[in-house]
Amino acid sequence: MDVRDMTEAAATRAATPFLLKAGCIGTALGLIGMLGLGATTLIAGAAKKSADGKGGGAGCEISGLPEEVTSASTVPGPIRAQQIHNAKIIDNVAQERELPGKASLIALMTALQESGLQNINHGHLDSLGLFQQRPSQGWGTPAEITNPPHSAGLFFGGNPGRPPGLVDVPKWQLMDPGVAAQRVQRSAYPGLYITRRGQAEQVATQAGIDLSRAGSETGREQDPSTPEQGACTPASETPVGAPFHDDAADWPPEVKNPRSTAEAIEWAKSQPGLNEKKWWKWCLKFTAKVYGWNAAGVGSAITHYRVMPEHMKHPGSRDIPPGALMYWETGNEHGHVSVYLGDGKIISNDVLRPGYVDVIPASDVETKWGAQYVGWAPPYFPKGA
Numbered sequence: 001m002d003v004r005d006m007t008e009a010a011a012t013r014a015a016t017p018f019l020l021k022a023g024c025i026g027t028a029l030g031l032i033g034m035l036g037l038g039a040t041t042l043i044a045g046a047a048k049k050s051a052d053g054k055g056g057g058a059g060c061e062i063s064g065l066p067e068e069v070t071s072a073s074t075v076p077g078p079i080r081a082q083q084i085h086n087a088k089i090i091d092n093v094a095q096e097r098e099l100p101g102k103a104s105l106i107a108l109m110t111a112l113q114e115s116g117l118q119n120i121n122h123g124h125l126d127s128l129g130l131f132q133q134r135p136s137q138g139w140g141t142p143a144e145i146t147n148p149p150h151s152a153g154l155f156f157g158g159n160p161g162r163p164p165g166l167v168d169v170p171k172w173q174l175m176d177p178g179v180a181a182q183r184v185q186r187s188a189y190p191g192l193y194i195t196r197r198g199q200a201e202q203v204a205t206q207a208g209i210d211l212s213r214a215g216s217e218t219g220r221e222q223d224p225s226t227p228e229q230g231a232c233t234p235a236s237e238t239p240v241g242a243p244f245h246d247d248a249a250d251w252p253p254e255v256k257n258p259r260s261t262a263e264a265i266e267w268a269k270s271q272p273g274l275n276e277k278k279w280w281k282w283c284l285k286f287t288a289k290v291y292g293w294n295a296a297g298v299g300s301a302i303t304h305y306r307v308m309p310e311h312m313k314h315p316g317s318r319d320i321p322p323g324a325l326m327y328w329e330t331g332n333e334h335g336h337v338s339v340y341l342g343d344g345k346i347i348s349n350d351v352l353r354p355g356y357v358d359v360i361p362a363s364d365v366e367t368k369w370g371a372q373y374v375g376w377a378p379p380y381f382p383k384g385a
Contacts, residue, residue: 079118082117082306083117084203086111087108087207087209088209089152090148093156097153099156099215100214101210101215102173103166104209106166106180106181109181109194109196109200112203113192114127119146121142130148131155133154165184166184169183178191178193181193244319244320245344246321246322251378254380254382257293257379259291265342272358280350281349283336284296284298284337286357288384293385294385298383300335301336304327305337305375309380314377316373318373323339324340324376325338325379326339326365330372336371345362351369
C-alpha cells in the first residue's frame with residue numbers, strides 16, 4: 001500500500017470537523033465531527049474527495065441534512081451496522097480458508113485503519129475497498145477489489161500472481177497483529193494499525209466472531225473455480241450488464257406500506273406516460289412515492305440500503321422478486337435505487353431521460369452509467385412519511 005495522505009493518518013487519532021458537500025447539489029451540508037471504529041478515516045477521505053472535486057458521477061440528491069454526530073466515542077448506528085456486516089464477511093472468508101481467529105483480528109484492524117471497515121469506492125490515488133487495495137499495484141480489478149469477499153481473500157493471500165497477503169508472510173502468527181498488518185499493507189504509517197486493536201475486538205464481539213479460534217498458519221488454498229464465501233456466483237459468471245431474473249419471496253412482516261406490492265407496480269408503470277420532468281436525481285423520493293410515501297426518511301439511496309436490517313439484504317443477487325428495491329453504487333455518496341417490476345425491468349429516473357422516469361432493463365444502470373450493482377432488499381421504509 002502506498003503512502004496515505006498525512007491528513008487522513010492524523011485524522012484517525014483526533015476528532016476533526018470536515019465540511020461535507022452534496023455532490024448532486026453542490027451545497028455544504030454541515031460540519032460533522034466523527035471518531036471511533038475507523039469512522040474518522042472514512043469521513044476524512046470522503047471530505048477530501050469532495051473538496052478535490054472528484055466525487056462526481058450519477059446518483060441521487062440528498063433530500064435533507066445527515067444526522068449530526070455529537071459523541072466522539074460513538075459510531076452512528078448505520079455505520080456500525082455496515083462495519084459488523086463487513087466484519088462477518090471477512091471472518092467468513094477466514095473460516096472458509098481455515099485460518100485462525102488471529103487472521104480475522106489482523107484483517108479487521110487493517111480494514112478499520114484503511115477504510116473505517118467500509119467498502120468505499122475511493123481513496124489515495126487508485127486505492128479502493130475495505131483494504132484500500134490498488135488495481136495499479138496488481139491487487140485486481142476495481143470490481144474485484146470492491147467485492148468484500150474477494151478483497152478479503154486477496155488480503156489473506158495465497159493468490160498466485162497477486163501481491164503477497166497475510167499467509168505469504170513467514171511466521172505471521174508469531175508477530176504482533178499490527179506488525180503483521182504492516183507487512184501486508186506496507187504503509188508509510190506502520191504504527192497506526194495497532195491502534196485499531198481495541199476497536200477490532202469490539203466489532204468482533206458484536207459480530208459474534210471468535211478471535212481465539214484455532215486454525216492453520218497457511219490456511220486452505222482458495223479454489224478459484226468456486227465462489228468466495230458470501231458471493232453469489234464467481235465474478236466471471238456475473239459480468240457487468242448481466243440479466244436479472246424474477247424470483248418469488250414474501251416480504252418480512254415488518255414491511256408495511258400505504259400501497260401493496262401489486263398496487264405499487266401498477267402505479268409505477270403508469271408514471272412514464274405522464275411525461276413529467278420532475279424527478280432529476282430524486283431516485284429515493286420516487287421509489288418511496290411508488291409505495292405511497294412522500295419521503296423515505298433517510299438522506300440517500302445507498303444509505304437506505306446500508307441501514308436496511310441485515311436479514312433483508314440480498315447482496316449481489318440477480319434473482320429478484322417483483323416490487324423489490326434494487327441498489328447501485330454510482331461513484332458518489334448518493335448511489336441509486338429503483339423498483340424492480342419483473343421480467344428484468346425497473347422503473348427508474350434519469351437513466352434514459354434526465355428528470356423523467358422510464359421502464360428500462362435493470363442492466364442499463366450498469367451499462368449506461370457504469371454503476372456497480374449492490375443488491376436488493378424488500379420495500380422497507382421504517383422512516384417513511
